[in-house]
Amino acid sequence: MKITPQISEAELEVMKIIWKHPNINTNEVIEKVTKTSKWSPKTIQTMLLRLIKKGALNHYKEGRVFVYTPNVDKSDYLEIESRSFLERFYNGTLNSMVLNFLEKDRMSEDEINELYQILEKRMNRKKE
Numbered sequence: 060m061k062i063t064p065q066i067s068e069a070e071l072e073v074m075k076i077i078w079k080h081p082n083i084n085t086n087e088v089i090e091k092v093t094k095t096s097k098w099s100p101k102t103i104q105t106m107l108l109r110l111i112k113k114g115a116l117n118h119y120k121e122g123r124v125f126v127y128t129p130n131v132d133k134s135d136y137l138e139i140e141s142r143s144f145l146e147r148f149y150n151g152t153l154n155s156m157v158l159n160f161l162e163k164d165r166m167s168e169d170e171i172n173e174l175y176q177i178l179e180k181r182m183n184r185k186k187e
Contacts, residue, residue: 062114063131063136063139064110064113064131065113065132066110066113066115066136069098069106070106070109070110070115070184072092072095072096073088073092073103073106073107073110074110074115074116074129074133074136076088076091076092077089077116077127077128077129078125078129078133081128081129082126082127082128083126083127084121084124084127085104085107085124085125087126088103088107088127089103089104089171107125107127113123114130114131115129115130115131116128116129116130117129117130127135146151155176
């Protein structure tokens, strides 16, 4: 089993940019991250180095800049984090989380309809 590195909330913002734009250079990462945050270029470079040390990113030099590629698949990371969240807050059960959101009116009618359609599709698939 491949080990997924621990990524902080701040580092996750950088990873989101790199997942969206694989093979992106340092200047492009800084440009995109500073559009949504007030972090300095030095801070962003520090996060890039930390992500490399953790094994979340690969990098290579192209001309005068470094280019970054994700070493962690986004869907694998989301699955592990989702399971961890469910374990910590809902004893690992998805239905407890959904019921909590429904009882607290945290889901819109569109979201409820979408969930209903997904469940209906799954049920029909299991009957086949």
